[in-house]
Amino acid sequence: MALVVEKFGGTSVADAAHIKAVADHVVRRHNHGDQVVLVVSAMGSETDDLLRLASDLSDNPPARELDMLITGGERKACALMAMAISALGVTAESFTGSQAGFLTDDTHTNAKILEITPERITDAVAAGIVPVVGGSQGASPQRNVTFLGRGGSDTTAVALAHAIGADYCELYTDVPGVFSADPRIVDKARLMATVSFDELLEMTASGCPKPAMRAVELARSHNVELHVRSAFTWMPGTTVTREETMERAIISAVTHDTSEAKMTVSGVADKPGVAGQLFRALANADINVDMIVQNVSAQGVTDISFTVPIDQLATALDIATGMQTDLGATSVSGDDGIARVNLIGAGMRTNPGVAAQMFETLAAAGINIEMISTSAIRISCVIRADDTERAVNVLHDAFELDQPRDQRS
Amino acid sequence: MALVVEKFGGTSVADAAHIKAVADHVVRRHNHGDQVVLVVSAMGSETDDLLRLASDLSDNPPARELDMLITGGERKACALMAMAISALGVTAESFTGSQAGFLTDDTHTNAKILEITPERITDAVAAGIVPVVGGSQGASPQRNVTFLGRGGSDTTAVALAHAIGADYCELYTDVPGVFSADPRIVDKARLMATVSFDELLEMTASGCPKPAMRAVELARSHNVELHVRSAFTWMPGTTVTREETMERAIISAVTHDTSEAKMTVSGVADKPGVAGQLFRALANADINVDMIVQNVSAQGVTDISFTVPIDQLATALDIATGMQTDLGATSVSGDDGIARVNLIGAGMRTNPGVAAQMFETLAAAGINIEMISTSAIRISCVIRADDTERAVNVLHDAFELDQPRDQRS
16 A cells, blocks of 8 residues: 555646546545556646637736636646545545645746645555645735645656655556657657666757656655656656666666757857856846856867747847957857757776767768757767757767667677 | 725636627726736536546546546646636736635535635736636635636625625626516527526526526625626626615516426325425435416325426436335326426515416416416416517516616506
8 A cells, every 4th residue: 555646737628538547546546555646737728718718818828827827727627526526425525736735936927845744645645545736836824825836746646656655656647658769859768767867867858758757856855766657558767766887887768959050159269157147147137047168278269059939939049249348259140040969877987988979970961069068977979959859869879878778799 | 995805607717708898898908007816717618528428537526626626627727717817917826716815615516605705816917917717616625626616706796896895796608687588489588687686596496597696695694895797798788786675566577487397296295204204305316496376285195397408307207216105195196298487576575466477467468377487576387488588578568668767668
């Protein structure tokens, strides 16, 4: 008998039939003796539909009101789910984030959890009731409704699992688990039975869409056992573990991301403070800068390249262009035709051969590398967006990611 | 400068265009110096849509979950309205019933207001903010979300107007005010500039759909000045007053109701306790019995006739039939082909000529009267449903309701 938090994403509660399928699963599990706590996202495209309504009414809706509006999606889904479970003879009760005890800060549309007082949830579980909690929501100290942001239901589930001392947390999505590459573009992509927190973090930070990175970070820091599963196949999926890094390089996956653009500020003086000045200005405008590369200095001047989300490129260009004289830069340019491919795995820093093999593989396929950055468990290359699919496939082949780790050459 | 609570019904917030029109009205009023507090219903058919979803998932959804689900409709509408007002440059903030301080009992789907602590609303008003409150909702002492029932937004508005000491309360609907008869079936129906609480109560109790009777009762007992207006024409509408009853009979309106069925329990012993036994059993099953008539006793037996909502007829027949032996009744019958026409006005009890004229008018039109009941300010006749439209028209003509009161013969 286990105490389990199960989170169901939007596609797994998209309509009455899907909600019933989830309810059926929950009731079986409950009758099997497990104690189940559910966290649900908004149904299908509900959040987008609500945002469309908001944009019909205002070019710049107040964040507080957006939160009141959007959290209604999860609230609706959790009430419906509680009805569906009750209809199968197991008592279920829905809870808003506030009712479930989620106290957050007041950063509307992207609130952070401050504290959870889950007494209503633990009381319900003790009474044999299945609590169904609205995901991605809470209440601020000012008693306003807050939204944790897109993908926040994963965070709700992990935080709740920690708060109630659940044995583990299952994140049910529309994919069967974590793959060695995007199965939509790599035929041989392999479903990974296990992945480490660090690897999964790097994967979600570099293009792997599920689960939400923030939830993985939270699970990692609170040591919450995480399972990524499909609400369509109900197969075991991927277990996220706290596995030790091996001495030998073990490549887990290749991910890709086409949501970013590249910016280059050229010919700036290679002296302290210049980069700080630039990135402070971008940070003040909430530009989400990623992957920064500063090229080798030649004659005391240097080029700084970095990536930003495509939809922030125009703003970032405006800011950098406005600072061009201050920075002493010769030019500022942007490029939204790029993609990033990332190789994820343990032990890469101490195995330089991995990076070399990655660059050789891309070169052999005639794919030019425009930027490189590495972490302890990731190597990222910026390439032309048109080359993405080919790059992911040749890398997946080169590192034999379709084979279980112990069967690679 | 007035402090006003304005309630907008579902059709007046049915889509973005309507919400914008309401926002425009509110902003004009705010800029004119009035302090406006809004109460909004769910958009258009939202409540029905949510109920349909619920019925897809459960034949008998738990009332607690229905409330969590349905109140989401008003919550969505109030967030969108706050955005629309803010987009026009006036700060607005949405509040759920719970946030607005509505404490209710725990009768889910039909909760009663216990207490209002409207500090967040009065604070917002003092800060120059337009509060937009979700109608028909609150929180129970157990901190569960509760729904006040269909039409509950009128109740929310009146109760809030009383709690914050508003100068008056305006109920905006899709009709221009209170009419002397249903304008859809009586061409000459007259928009009434004023109506008394008592008259309006009798009208809403006997087929006049707006405003909700419960809200009128509340306004009457707390002496809240009530205006019934249209969110489509923005004309002055009808003011509900505490007018004194005149000595002379003043007929206000003729209303009709085709939502009820007639039941007759025949041949029961004319002795104490029989009616009590019957109506206690019906009340225990939550059958909403209206208009009870017991015919004159003949040879110690009597017939009891009464009306019930059409959708409760089958249940009521089952119960009465099951008691037939106990009651000593010779038969139990139901008839769902009836309608009720009602003449509303002050001073009718002391003016017996009014009842006579009503019966004569119907008789002259060849319309048979099956049941009669009267109150101090109402005379109701049950007739065949097919005769409804004709009955309402001949009565409207006979009492010259198309004329202002002081110009009738």
